[in-house]
Amino acid sequence: xxxxxxxxxxxxxxxxxxxxxxxxxxxxxxxxxxxxxxxxxxxxxxxxxxxxxxxxxxxxxxxxxxxxxxxxxxxxxxxxxxxxxxxxxxxxxxxxxxxxxxxxxxxxxxxxxxxxxxxxxxxxxxxxxxxxxxxxxxxxxxxxxxxxxxxxxxxxxxxxxxxxxxxxxxxxxxxxxxxxxxxxxxxxxxxx
Numbered sequence: 001x002x003x004x005x006x007x008x009x010x011x012x013x014x015x016x017x018x019x020x021x022x023x024x025x026x027x028x029x030x031x032x033x034x035x036x037x038x039x040x041x042x043x044x045x046x047x048x049x050x051x052x053x054x055x056x057x058x059x060x061x062x063x064x065x066x067x068x069x070x071x072x073x074x075x076x077x078x079x080x081x082x083x084x085x086x087x088x089x090x091x092x093x094x095x096x097x098x099x100x101x102x103x104x105x106x107x108x109x110x111x112x113x114x115x116x117x118x119x120x121x122x123x124x125x126x127x128x129x130x131x132x133x134x135x136x137x138x139x140x141x142x143x144x145x146x147x148x149x150x151x152x153x154x155x156x157x158x159x160x161x162x163x164x165x166x167x168x169x170x171x172x173x174x175x176x177x178x179x180x181x182x183x184x185x186x187x188x189x190x191x192x
Contacts, residue, residue, distance in 0.1 A: 003130035006178070007139025008146070010126065011119050013174055014079070015147035020113050024148045025155030027109070031102035034152050038145075040106025041152075045144045046137065048114045049123045053136040056127025068128075069186035075125045076179030080172040082118050119144065122175070129182065 015021055027037050060068065100108070114120050123140045130136055 001135075003126070003132045003135035004139040004142075006130070007123070007126045007136045008143045010122055010174060010178065011140040011143030012146040013143075013170055014119050014122055015144055018117065018119060018147075020110060020117060020119070020144075021147055021151050023109060023113055024151040027102065027106050028152045028155050031105070033102040036102035037106045037152050038149055040103045041110050041148050042141065042145060043103075044107045044110035044114065045141045048111050048120060049140045049144070050133070050137045052120045052123035053127035053133050053140070056124040056129075056136070057131055057133050059124075060128035060131060066186050069182060072125055072128050073179045073182035073186055075121075076175050076182060078179075079118060079122055079125070080175035080179060082121075084169070084172045 024037065024041060027040075028034060031037060060072075063071075119140065123136065126136045126140065127133065
């Protein structure tokens with residue numbers, strides 16, 4: 001249960017103001033069909049984060065040991081710093097033509113925009129930390145949906161009312177706390 005809840009919280013906070021959230025807003029204003037967009041986000045996230053959690057779990061099982069736990073802890077602290085950097089949607093990230101419907105366009109766009117994104121990197125680290133492909137994938141997907149479904153429905157209104165700087169700071173603090181906690185466990189401080 002810890003893997004599910006932690007994965008959900010980490011990704012939900014990290015996703016706010018992320019370029020995939022901005023993409024959700026762009027797609028919502030372009031297509032004006034919330035349900036296919038939401039289902040496209042769900043499909044893309046399950047695929048992308050499932051692969052990321054699998055990679056994290058596979059790498060962790062190959063590289064078990066105290067030094068690997070230190071590396072995972074440091075990666076969460078690095079994610080804390082990365083989260084403080086505001087994201088913006090690049091022109092190349094926007095879908096060009098409406099060649100496909102809302103679902104296919106969203107699925108393809110989200111899958112590719114999420115590659116190398118901080119939430120995907122966080123999913124790899126969470127997969128390594130918790131060694132649970134299913135719970136991490138479900139948690140990170142739930143976190144993505146918690147952040148992006150409101151963006152699809154209320155996109156521009158949310159961006160105008162919610163301080164993205166505050167949310168980035170809260171997400172960074174969460175990554176930092178998790179990183180310090182993992183480093184403390186790796187150093188054996190949890191046994192004191």
